[in-house]
Ligand SMILES: NC(=O)c1ccc[n+]([C@@H]2O[C@H](COP(=O)([O-])OP(=O)(O)OC[C@H]3O[C@@H](n4cnc5c(N)ncnc54)[C@H](O)[C@@H]3O)[C@@H](O)[C@H]2O)c1
């Protein structure tokens with residue numbers, strides 16, 4: 001049975017924070033009160049607001065409710081915009097965290113008032129630290145869901161959100177809808193000494209990653225994995241082990257389920273589906289280890305470079321190299 005060690009965090013504080021967030025999702029009044037004392041992450045047309053730190057790195061700008069209120073007042077915006085904030089969590093200091101899209105305001109004017117810049121999500125995802133990037137991705141995903149869910153897909157009538165933004169209700173039928181993610185399996189296939197990496201034509205030059213694909217309706221994780229590997233590179237998987245998962249905001253919200261898979265060393269011929277992948281190849285441990293040392297730089301790309309640390313593909317590749325080193 002798989003056992004994942006999560007952390008040695010203090011259980012009581014974690015439980016109370018999770019229950020607090022859950023209460024805010026159920027109780028509109030409690031959520032409105034939490035908004036007055038909460039931390040706020042701003043977006044402009046789904047691009048998060050980032051600030052420079054003294055160390056030359058970036059962090060998401062965190063504002064208080066009154067900071068945002070004074071921005072809205074100064075720019076002549078309706079204060080009710082604040083009610084469009086969406087709950088995204090609770091900090092370790094027990095402060096509720098919200099995000100708000102101020103896309104109706106002038107971008108440059110907001111940036112000047114809060115000393116920061118609204119940065120494209122894909123770019124900001126890789127500028128931020130490991131803990132902050134998922135928070136910004138979650139905020140953007142929830143804001144996007146609200147912006148595209150104003151009408152019920154069943155009745156065509158307007159939907160109303162709760163204060164936390166965790167659900168929307170159809171005004172005519174009462175049907176409740178919740179934010180959705182598409183399950184995607186991502187898999188590093190190995191024959192015991194090498195692994196398969198593929199590249200889509202849209203990837204940056206020289207970049208290869210683990211194989212990935214959307215799960216079909218009705219499939220288990222294992223069935224989706226075996227089908228995707230068969231479709232994309234023509235291999236038959238013998239065994240599967242789960243590694244970890246990740247919310248991935250691009251191009252929309254995917255729920256990435258990361259696995260390792262093995263194939264028989266006697267059946268390793270790749271038949272690549274060129275409509276899906278520009279290329280897929282077997283790579284040796286040495287090639288992968290060298291690629292993990294490569295730092296991103298301008299100019300000609302190296303022969304192989306791998307997805308960045310935030311991506312679950314990077315984690316799968318690192319785990320595989322560690323496993324290979326222990327068995328060799
Ligand atoms: N985090 C990572 O490390 C990492 C690495 C590789 C890929 N990814 C992500 O995995 C996702 C899936 O990979 P893929 O593009 O190879 O998938 P894929 O192999 O299933 O091929 C994409 C095609 O599947 C079809 N499809 C079926 N269901 C779909 C749905 N719900 N949404 C969109 N298209 C659907 C479409 O025809 C689409 O063109 C992508 O969103 C990609 O961004 C993440």
Ligand SMILES: [Mg+2]
Pocket residue numbers: 211212213232276
């Ligand atoms: Mg694919």
